[in-house]
Amino acid sequence: MEAVIKKxxxxxxxxxxxxxxxxxxxxxxFSFYPIIWMIFYSFKNNDEIFVSNPFxxxxxxxxxxxxxxxxxxxxxxxxxxxxxISVVTVVLTITLATMFAYATARMRWKGQxxxxxxxxxxxxxxxxxxxxxxxxxxxxxxxxNKYLSLIIPYTAFNLAFSSMVLYGFLRSxxxxxxxxxxxxxxxxFTTFFRVIVPNLKPAIxxxxxxxxxxxxxxxxxxLILITKESMKTLPLGLLFFQGQFxxxxxxxxxxxxxxxxxxxxxxxxxxxxxxxxxxxxxxxKG
Amino acid sequence: MQSFFSNxxxxxxxxxxxxxxxxxxxxxxxxxxxxKSFYDWxxxxxxxxxxxxxxxxxxxxxxxxxxxxxxxxxxxxLTIYQIGLGTILAFAASNIKTKAGGFFRIxxxxxxxxxxxxxxxxxxxxxxAEYGLLNKIFEIFGMSFSQDWLSDGNTxxxxxxxxxxWHYLGYQFALILAGIKSIPGHYYxxxxxxxxxxxxxxxxxxxxxxxxxxxxxLVLAITGGLNAFTQMFIMTGGGPGTATYSLxxxxxxxxxxxxxxxxxxxxxxxxxxxxxxxxxxxNKLMAREKIVY
Numbered sequence: 252m253e254a255v256i257k258k259x260x261x262x263x264x265x266x267x268x269x270x271x272x273x274x275x276x277x278x279x280x281f282s283f284y285p286i287i288w289m290i291f292y293s294f295k296n297n298d299e300i301f302v303s304n305p306f307x308x309x310x311x312x313x314x315x316x317x318x319x320x321x322x323x324x325x326x327x328x329x330x331x332x333x334x335x336i337s338v339v340t341v342v343l344t345i346t347l348a349t350m351f352a353y354a355t356a357r358m359r360w361k362g363q364x365x366x367x368x369x370x371x372x373x374x375x376x377x378x379x380x381x382x383x384x385x386x387x388x389x390x391x392x393x394x395x396n397k398y399l400s401l402i403i404p405y406t407a408f409n410l411a412f413s414s415m416v417l418y419g420f421l422r423s424x425x426x427x428x429x430x431x432x433x434x435x436x437x438x439x440f441t442t443f444f445r446v447i448v449p450n451l452k453p454a455i456x457x458x459x460x461x462x463x464x465x466x467x468x469x470x471x472x473x474l475i476l477i478t479k480e481s482m483k484t485l486p487l488g489l490l491f492f493q494g495q496f497x498x499x500x501x502x503x504x505x506x507x508x509x510x511x512x513x514x515x516x517x518x519x520x521x522x523x524x525x526x527x528x529x530x531x532x533x534x535x536k537g
Numbered sequence: 538m539q540s541f542f543s544n545x546x547x548x549x550x551x552x553x554x555x556x557x558x559x560x561x562x563x564x565x566x567x568x569x570x571x572x573k574s575f576y577d578w579x580x581x582x583x584x585x586x587x588x589x590x591x592x593x594x595x596x597x598x599x600x601x602x603x604x605x606x607x608x609x610x611x612x613x614x615l616t617i618y619q620i621g622l623g624t625i626l627a628f629a630a631s632n633i634k635t636k637a638g639g640f641f642r643i644x645x646x647x648x649x650x651x652x653x654x655x656x657x658x659x660x661x662x663x664x665x666a667e668y669g670l671l672n673k674i675f676e677i678f679g680m681s682f683s684q685d686w687l688s689d690g691n692t693x694x695x696x697x698x699x700x701x702x703w704h705y706l707g708y709q710f711a712l713i714l715a716g717i718k719s720i721p722g723h724y725y726x727x728x729x730x731x732x733x734x735x736x737x738x739x740x741x742x743x744x745x746x747x748x749x750x751x752x753x754x755l756v757l758a759i760t761g762g763l764n765a766f767t768q769m770f771i772m773t774g775g776g777p778g779t780a781t782y783s784l785x786x787x788x789x790x791x792x793x794x795x796x797x798x799x800x801x802x803x804x805x806x807x808x809x810x811x812x813x814x815x816x817x818x819x820n821k822l823m824a825r826e827k828i829v830y
Contacts, residue, residue, distance in 0.1 A: 267632070408562075470653050470770075
C-alpha cells in the first residue's frame, strides 16, 4: 500500500514537473526571442529582414551594419556620455550616501531623525512629476547641456534609496568596531574611511550596480535637460535613430545591440550581484 | 566615545552636502509644483496667481480624464501581467529541482538590463504594420489580417502597457522568487506529510508568507503604471489623437509643447497625490495581512 502511494506520488510530481518546465520554456522563448531576433536583424540587409529570411539567423554576417552605426552616426559619442555620466553618478551617490547614512545611523546630533526621514521622502516621489520645476532650475543655474545637468539630479534622486540601504546595513555593524578604533587613538575620519567603509563593501557593491543601471537607462530627465546632439546619452541618442533609420533596420539593430552590450555583459558576469542589488530594494522600499 | 560621535565638524561634513543637494534638486521643485499649480505661468516670468483655475480647467478636460483612465489601465495591466504571471513563473521555477532554475532567472531578467529606448524600438519593429514580426507570424499561419497595432486607439494603450510589462517582468519575478526562497523548507515538509499537493502548499503557505514581497511589488507596479511616460513618448507620441496620454505625458505636453507650465504643474501635483494615496492604501491593506510565524 505504502509503495503504491509513493509511486503515484512520484508520478504526480513528475508530470507536474513537466508542466512547469513547458510553462517556463514558453515564457523563456517569449522573453528571449525578440532580443535574439533583434541581434539577427542587426546582421541582415533589408531584403533578408522583410522578405527572404525574417525569423532565422542571418546567412551572412553583415558587419557593415555595425561599421555604419559606429562611423556614420554618433553612437560612440552617446556611449562615452553615458559612461561618464553613469560612473560619476555612482561615485558621487555612494560617497554622499555613505557619509550621510553614517552620520544619521551612528553619530549623535539634534535633528538626525528628521534629516533621515526628510531625505527618505525622495523614495516616494515620482521622479517625473518634478521634471518641469527641475528643468526651470537647471536653466536658471545655467547647467543645461553639461554633464553636471544630469549627474546632479541623478545623484540627488538616488541619494534617498542608497542612504536608506546603507543606514540599515550600518545598524547591523557592531559599535565595538569604532570603540576599538577610538581607543587606538583614531579620529572620526580615519575610523570612517579605514574601519567603516571596508565593512560596507557588500552593500556598496550592490548599490553600485543598482545606481549604474538607473543612470545608464534614465530617459525622461535626459530628454528634457539635454538638447545638444553631442551631449546626448545612449537612451536619448538612439531615439533619434528612428527617424534617420526607418528604412535601414540593419544599422538600427546594430546601434541597439551596441548600446545593450555593456549592461548585458555586466549582467551575465555579475548576475547574482545584480539580482541581489535589485531585490535589496524589496527590503527597504515600499 | 561621546565626543567621538558628536564631533560637530565631522557631522557637518558628512551631512550637509547630501542635505543641500536633496533640498535644492528634489524638495524645492516638489514644493514648486504645488505653488505654481495655482499660477498662470509660462515658465519664464514669475507668473500670475489665478487661484484654483488650473484645477477647474483640469477637471473639465477630456484629455485629463483619458490620462487618468490610461494610468489606471496601465497600472492594472502591469499588476496582472507582472505579479500574476510573475508569481506563476516563480512558483514553477521554485518547484523544478534542476539547475535550470538559474537559466530561467537569467533569461527572464535579461530584458530588465536593456535600455528602455532599445526595448521600445524593438517592440515597435515587432508591431510594425508592414514588416513587423507579429504580422509575419500571422502570415505563416495563413491568417490574412495584418493589424496596425499602434494606430488603433482602442488597442494602443494595451500594446504600450504590454511593452513595459514585458520589459520588467524579470524584476518582479526575481523579487517573488527571492521571497519564496526565503521561506523555510520545513513548512513544505510539514504540508507534504499532511498530504497537501504542491499547488495547495503554495496557496496556503507561499502566498500568505509573501505578503511583504507583494506589498513592494504592488507599489512598484501601480506607481509605475500611474507614472508611465517613456513608452508613450517613444512608441505612440500620446496618439492616435490623445488615446495613449498619461498624466506625465499630459504634464510634459502642456508644459513643453503648449507652454502652459502652470497647467502642467496642476497635472503634476495630481500625479504626486495619486501616487502617494496608492502607496498609502497598498501599505494599509497589506499590513493587515502581515502574518508572523
